[in-house]
Amino acid sequence: MKIIRSKQELQIEIEAIKRSGKTVGFVPTMGALHDGHKALVSRAVAENDLSIVSVFVNPTQFNNAADLEKYPRDLKADADMLESVGCNLIFAPTSDEVYDKEELNSRFEFDFGGLDTVMEGRFRPGHFNGVVQIVSKLFQLVQPTKAYFGEKDFQQLAIIHRMVKLLKMDVEIVDCPIVRESSGLALSSRNQRLTPEQHKNAIEISKVLFESRNFAAQLAPKELSEWVVDKINSTEGLEVEYFDIADAHTLQTIDTWCNEAVGCVAVFCGEVRLIDNIRYNL
Numbered sequence: 001m002k003i004i005r006s007k008q009e010l011q012i013e014i015e016a017i018k019r020s021g022k023t024v025g026f027v028p029t030m031g032a033l034h035d036g037h038k039a040l041v042s043r044a045v046a047e048n049d050l051s052i053v054s055v056f057v058n059p060t061q062f063n064n065a066a067d068l069e070k071y072p073r074d075l076k077a078d079a080d081m082l083e084s085v086g087c088n089l090i091f092a093p094t095s096d097e098v099y100d101k102e103e104l105n106s107r108f109e110f111d112f113g114g115l116d117t118v119m120e121g122r123f124r125p126g127h128f129n130g131v132v133q134i135v136s137k138l139f140q141l142v143q144p145t146k147a148y149f150g151e152k153d154f155q156q157l158a159i160i161h162r163m164v165k166l167l168k169m170d171v172e173i174v175d176c177p178i179v180r181e182s183s184g185l186a187l188s189s190r191n192q193r194l195t196p197e198q199h200k201n202a203i204e205i206s207k208v209l210f211e212s213r214n215f216a217a218q219l220a221p222k223e224l225s226e227w228v229v230d231k232i233n234s235t236e237g238l239e240v241e242y243f244d245i246a247d248a249h250t251l252q253t254i255d256t257w258c259n260e261a262v263g264c265v266a267v268f269c270g271e272v273r274l275i276d277n278i279r280y281n282l
């Protein structure tokens with residue numbers, strides 16, 4: 001497995017791969033890899049001739065300097081894990097390699113068609129501008145055949161699909177299911193920052209989401225949302241930032257149930273902000 005840090009080196013590799021006609025499965029990550037990433041990479045390895053993983057903590061998608069600073073980084077551990085699942089190449093650039101000064105100091109603009117004004121976008125202004133900025137750059141550099149994203153970041157996935165369509169990018173986006181601990185807690189790099197006590201509290205988030213499915217037939221989306229928020233907030237140490245039940249395609253909040261609804265939540269567990277979601281297929 002190769003670890004490449006410069007764009008030029010990557011370009012040489014990609015040109016050789018393209019000449020050989022091999023397919024490339026790509027998993028963009030910010031490192032601090034866990035079994036959720038492992039599932040994405042294993043799928044990329046199984047479905048393509050070659051697999052490439054980027055490890056880059058993208059500064060332009062953080063709207064909180066402390067969150068960026070505290071984001072866990074351990075390239076050695078990430079590389080060991082990626083090698084064990086058969087990844088062929090890691091692209092781990094520095095920020096200077098990826099961005100020039102001007103890009104770092106101005107907001108990347110994109111037509112989100114309203115997908116960015118709800119949920120994460122409402123509470124993390126500019127976050128998705130940074131995500132589209134980096135993912136579009138990485139797609140141009142890596143030129144993958146398929147790219148793999150987890151459904152835990154449900155809104156991100158919807159935005160990536162829109163980006164690929166709007167920019168007419170020649171890549172297939174593969175949606176991959178959320179990977180959970182046996183307790184139900186959705187795997188996240190941020191879980192590393194939870195104390196044992198916070199971890200115990202955080203398990204309540206997915207428990208409540210799963211339980212809410214039992215009431216979906218009796219309650220309107222707004223009533224169910226209130227139930228979820230009250231129930232999560234009643235757990236010591238948890239505070240809901242938002243819970244929205246939305247149309248899974250438009251991400252707009254729904255008043256009456258539609259065929260494919262999704263409930264997306266962000267919860268503060270102490271200082272650690274966790275997200276999760278659940279599908280309601282009525």
Ligand code: PAF
Nearest residue numbers: 028029030058131134153
């Ligand atoms: O989901 C993530 O880890 C990041 O948002 C991504 C897609 C790697 C872009 O930095």
